[in-house]
Amino acid sequence: MPDQGEFKRDTNYISDRITADGRDGWPVEPGRYRLVIARACPWANRASIVRRLLGLEEVLSMGLCGPTHDERSWTFDLDPGGRDPVLGIERLQEAFFARYPDYPRGITVPSIVDVPSGQVVTNDFKQITVDLSLEWGAYHRDGAPELYPEKLRDEIEDVAEKVFQDVNNGVYKAGFATSQEAYEEAYRALFARLDWLSERLAGQRYLVGDTITEADVRLFTTLVRFDAVYHGHFKCNREKLAEMPVLWAYARDLFQTPGFGDTIDFGQIKEHYYVVHRNVNPTGIVPVGPSESGWLTPHGREELGGRPFGDGTPPGLPPVGERVPALGS
Template sequence: MSESEGNSAYGKQQFKRSKSHFTDRVTADGRDGWPVAEGRYRLVVSRACPWASRALVSRRLLGLEEAVSLAVADPIQDDRSWRFTLDPNGRDPVLGIRFLSEAYEARERAHPGGVSVPALVDVPSGKLVTNDYQQITLDFATEWTALHRDGAPDLYPAPLRDEIDQVMAEVYEDVNNGVYRTGFATDQGEYEKACEGVFRRLDLLSERLATRRYLVGDSITEADIRLFTTLVRFDAVYHGHFKCNRRKLTENAVLWAYVRDLYQTPGFGDTVDFDHIKRHYYQVHTGINPTGIVPLGPDLSGWSVPHHREELGGRPFGEGTPPGPVPEHEEVPAPGRP
């Protein structure tokens, strides 16, 4: 498996996702040696990767585009992992490197765990700061507040954190990571157990969201971001490629409306590139799809259909406001979005 969705490994017995090796944090007080500072750090992502997509959504909602610059890797990797072949001359124009691995090596040679996104890189030194995909977005929400845009939402409100953490833990185990355990299963029993777990949790989430617009509270939180990045990929890659095919997402009325609601909310759908998503999964995971053929479907037109979730109430941004337009140089080109 590629290192596209956090450090991970799979074998004959069970798919396992290893913890991030570089867990330094960028904080307001700089206690790990990395203080919050405008323009100092570069966020490296793949638009194919659900874990990196969390950081893209959070950065947009909080208005951190000017504070944290963005590097987008090619969705197709080679033996050195994430590469900057989308940029002129195959180099990131800010870091000056061809491969994200160069920033990892600048930080620690012969480091364990592979090269994963999202990654925050220190621009002055060219060194990786962190690849802790679980913590980066929480810190964007809580440590970077001095650089948030006016009207930025509170994505991790203190009074709701215990509930948010519980929901996120369940979603991570059964959905975010569950689709990978399903897709990379190496025997029938392992596959069936993982697949049943995915759909059992999706059914529980459907029940939860039948009467409430968002997962926790009455506005968007980190929990919604983490569920969205898996759901938006479900029919495009997880249903077929990972054999999570008991039902399509479009066959679950509640979850299909919920994910369309988020997709149509500024900061969510405008970060999604279905072309990158499909090409990465189907062309990089050669153990699952040895031909490298990328399917033509599914039809993407349904993402713009009205969802009517506003009838449940709720305020997407709480006391805040929507983010502004996507910076021109960060727009997802057609046909990446419907």
């Protein structure tokens, strides 16, 4: 079938897993691995949220790439000397090439790197967060929530797959479409799914069950970027998130929940999209707005019941070196 201007995401990732039994050769070990993310990236943001919620900061360190990159890879330009202080590399690409010298695909975040060898283990963003829940359980903090409960997994994956196709990836399908037809198809699918989500969430506080799950994490990272980036930059402009009452309240509820909003850096998010995507924004000018003040306003979602952490407790403050700027700063 000829190209119709549709955006096609490469979903072939390094599929090795870090597991409790080490069956892929990568056993769970405190201090052995480093999670590499960028604050700007929604896929990486998932991993930073789950790591926070589960309290894995002391056993799985985190490296932070800057918000922009070139065609070669993400860089550690936020660190002194432009090198990750643990891995000693300037580019995430170096960890991929350390394992696969001719690695042919994109260098993506999140990635987990084996510190002793300097080799990337996996960049499979979907499996990474699931395994943080299921395989790293011996090192979860006291009071960690159950984000991927067995009895709800089928429903979580069903909802999350719909969200991935039409929302998480849907905004990219709209933004990177190269034909009017492909753009409009993605646009319609996106807002039809957002309407579906609004109906689902009008009567329940969270997507699946009465506590936060993996499904909420996956949706949140797109919603939190919607008005700052996707509405204008990706032409997803039927309405802003702030004009969709149910989803706006739901997103604010999560943002104000420890582990969610404290991973968000709106400055880095905007810089990434508007500077890197020169095919979409040739000038590279980064917008000043929108205002961030609304994220901390009351949301009223407590009236729907639900217990954010189930029988668990909220995480404490992020480590000092991982704290994001206050809103509006």
